[in-house]
Amino acid sequence: MIKLTNLSANYTTVRGTVTAVNNVNLEIPDGITLGIAGESGCGKTTLLKVIYGDIGFPLSIESGSVDYGLTDEYDELITTYNIQKHWFHRITYIPQGSMSSLNPVVRINAQFFDFIKSRSQRRRMLEEVREYVKGLGLPPEAIDAYPHQLSGGMRQRVMVAMASFLKPDLILADEPTTALDVVVQKGILLLLMDLQEQMKSTILFVSHDMGVHYQISHKMFIMYAAKGVEYGDSKNVFERPLHPYTRLLTESLPTIGDAHLRKGVAGRPPSLWEKLIGCRFADRCPYVTEYCRTDEPAFTEYRPGHFAACHYSERFL
Amino acid sequence: MKTNTRLTLGITILAIFILGSLILPFFTKVNPTAQGTYWKSLPVSAKHPLGTNSLGQDIMWIIIFAVRNSLLLGVTVSIFVNIISVVVGLTAGYSSGWVDRVIMVVTDSFIVIPTLPILIVLAALIKGSTSFVTIGVILVIFGWAWGARTIRSMALTLREREFISMARFSGMNHFEIIFKEIFPYVYTYGIVGFINTILYAINTEAGLAVIGLSNLSVPTLGSALYWALNYNAMMTKQYTWIMAPVVATVLLFMGLFLTSTGYNDLFATRRGRS
C-alpha cells in the first residue's frame, strides 16, 4: 500500500515559490492501476515525480511524506530519500516522449541496462530481454536498433519493456500514449493491462484523457489546481461522480453515436501564483455558493473508499 | 538577481569608458601624440596621474584618446558589419533556393580566407602609412561573413515555423515577413553580435598595431601598446606605460563582455514574461 500523507511539493523559481502539489492524502492499494487525471498544470506530473523520488532543485517536498510499503533486500524501508537506488528495479518510469528519453545516437541495447556494471551480466540480461520483447509485440531485432529506426509506437513499447522487464513493484507512467495514434495507443494500453495482470505491479497512470482511464484504471484520482478533488474506484467515479469537476470532465467528452450538445468546461484554472482562498474550482463550478468561496472543502470520504473535496457532494450520492 | 548585476556592471564600465573618452578630450588642448610635450619618464603624480613615457607623452591622455579611437573604430566597424551580415543572412535564409546558394558560396569564401595572414601581408605592403579608414574597411570586409552565416541559419529554421505561414495568410509580403516576423528573433543575437564585433575590431586592430602594421601615429590601444613594447618599457621599469594600455584593454573588454552576456541573459528571461 502506498500512502501519501499531507504531501506538498514546491517549485522554487526566479518569481518565487509555487506549490504544485498541495496537501495530497491518498492510500493506494497494491496491484492495481491508479489513473491520475486532470488538465495541464494541475500537478499530476509533479505528483508522479515526487512519488518517483525525482526531487532535486527546483522541485522539493515542502511537507508530508510518501510511504511505499516496500522493503529492500536488507529489510530496510524504502523511502523518498533512498529510492534512487531502487530505480529500474523496484520502481520504474515510462515517460511521455520516448524520443526524448532515448539517446538518439546510441543503440537501444546499450541504453537498456546502463546501470548494470558487469558486462557479462548485461549480455545475459539482453538475451533475456530479446525473448521478453517478443511477448510485447516487438521483433527481437528492435533491441539492437537505433531509436530513430523504430516508429513511435515501437519505441514506446521498448520503453514499456524497459520499465517492466525487471518486474518492478511500482510502474509510473506519465502520459505514455498521448503522442500516439489511437490504434497504436490501444495496442500499448492492452499491453500494459496484460503486464499488470501478470506481474501484479501497481501502475500509476497519468493522462488527461478520461476515455483512456475508463479503459485501464481500476481507481481514479482527479486533480485540480494542485489539489486532489476526487478519489475512488473507477466505476464509481465515472458512473456517480461526487465532484462537479469530474462531472464536467466526463460529460464534456463527445461519443460516437451520441450527437446531443456537449459543452466544454468554461474558463481556466486559477493561477497558482495568487493566494487562493476557498474552493479552487469555485469560479467554474455550476453549483457554487458563497460558502465555497470562503471555505476550502476537505477531502472527505462520502462513500466507503470514495473521496471528494466538495461541500455539497451529498446531493450527488 | 545575477543577470542584472552582470549587466549593470558591464554597462557601468562601458559608460565610464565611453563618457570618459568622449568628453575628457575636450579638456585638453595638447595633442597627446606630440612627443616631447613633457619631461620624459616622469613617475605618477598629481599632474600626470599615470606618469609620462620615454617619448615625453602623458600616458593618461594617450590612454584616453586611445580608448576613444579604439571605440570609435570598433563601433563603426560593428555597425557596418552588422548591417551587412543581417541583410545578407536574412536574404539567404529566407529565400533558399539558388539565391541562398549563391550568397553562401560568397560568404563561405570570406569565412575560409585566413584573415590574419592576409592582413599582415596587406599591411606590410602599406606599412605604417595605412590610413585609419583603410584599416576600418579591411576589418569590415573580413568581419561580416561569420555573422551572416549565423543569421542565415536562424532565418532558415524560423522560416519553417508556423507563425510565418500565419503571417503569409494574413497578407504580409515577403519583406514585411522578414523584418517584422523573423528579424525580432534575430535581433537578440544581433545585439550580442554587435558587441562581439566591437571586440573583434578592437582586438584585431590592436593585434596589428602591436606588430606595427597599423597607423601608429593615431593613438589606439594597440598602438599605445606598440610604442611601449618598442621602447622596452618592461625593461626600463616603466610599468605604468606598458600596463596602462593592457589594463585599459582588459577593462574595456570586460565591460563589453559583461554587457553582451548580461543582455543575452536578460533577453532570454524577458521574452515570455507577461
Add this chain to the structure above:
Amino acid sequence: MITTVLKTEHLNKEYSLGSLFRRIKINALDDVNLEVKSEQPVIISLVGESGSGKTTLAKVLLRLLQPNSGDAVVYDRIIAGEGAVKKKAAFLKSVQPIFQNPFEAFSSYRPVDAYLQTTAMRVGKLTRSESVEVMTTALNAVGLKYADVRGKYPNQFSGGELQRVSVARALIPRPNMIIADEPVSMIDASMRMNVVNLFLSLKQEYQTSFLYITHDLATAYYISDYVAVMYRGCIVEFGAARDILTSPGHPYTRLLLDSIPTITMKWDRKGFASSDIETKEFRFQGCKFYNRCPLAQSICTEKRPAPVKKGDGREVYCYFA
C-alpha cells in the same frame, strides 16, 4: 446555388526518403479523389492516423506544398495544381488556416492582435479604423472581447483561448473555407469542446465551410457533415459522417472506431492487430491495408480497389464493401 465545396482530382504528392544510396519514393498522397457539392456550408472531416496523408492534403490545399500531379478546387476555384489561381488575394479569400499548435502560430514578439489587424488591413483591404470594428466582431464571434486581447502576447493566453484567437483571425477575410489542421489536439480534453462547438456555430453565422483534420473520431462525429477516412495516402472511405462513423464500411474505419477509448464500453481484450508505420506499406501495389485487414485475400494484392458507391451515397474503397 450548388457549389463545389471541395474537389480533388487525382491528387498526388511524393516524398523521397532514405539515404544517399537507397532512395525510396513514397506517395504521401496517392491518387486522392474527393468531391463535395452543396448549397449550404459544410464541415468535412479528414481522419486518419500519422502517415495517412491528411496533413499533407491540408498543406497542399493551403499551398504550403506543391502536388506532383492532380488539382484541387475549393468553392469552384482551382487552388492547387494545374490552372491554380495565381493571384494571392483571391487565394487568401478562399482558404484560411488554423494550425495545430496555437503557441507556434504566433510570433512571441508580436501582440496577437497585430495579426488580426494585418489580416484585416491586407487581406480585407480595410483602413486601420475599419479594421478595429471587424476585429471586434470576429473576436466576439469566438467568445472573446477585443479589450481582453489587445496588446497581449501569446504566452498570456491559454491554449484554448489562443486557438480561438486563431479562429477569429481566420474569419476576418470571410473565407469560403477554413482548413483546421488538428486544431484541438494540443488543447486539454475538457476545453476542446469550446473550440469544436465554435466551428458548428460559425458554420451557420459566417456561412463558412470547414475542413477539419483530426485523428479524434469522436469530435469528427460530433460536428461533421462528411468524413473522409485516409490510410497511407489513400482515401478508404468517404461519405456522410454520421452514417460512416456509426456503421463503418471499410475494415480500417472499423479498426479506428474500435480503438477509440470511450467511456461507454470497455474494450475487448483479445485479437487486436496493431502495426506501425512501415514504408513497405506505402509502396504496396494493391490495397495498402492488406497486411492488417481481417478480410484480406489475394485479389487485394493486385490492384488498389476502386471506390464502390453504396446506397447511402458513400464510397468505400474495398473489394468486399
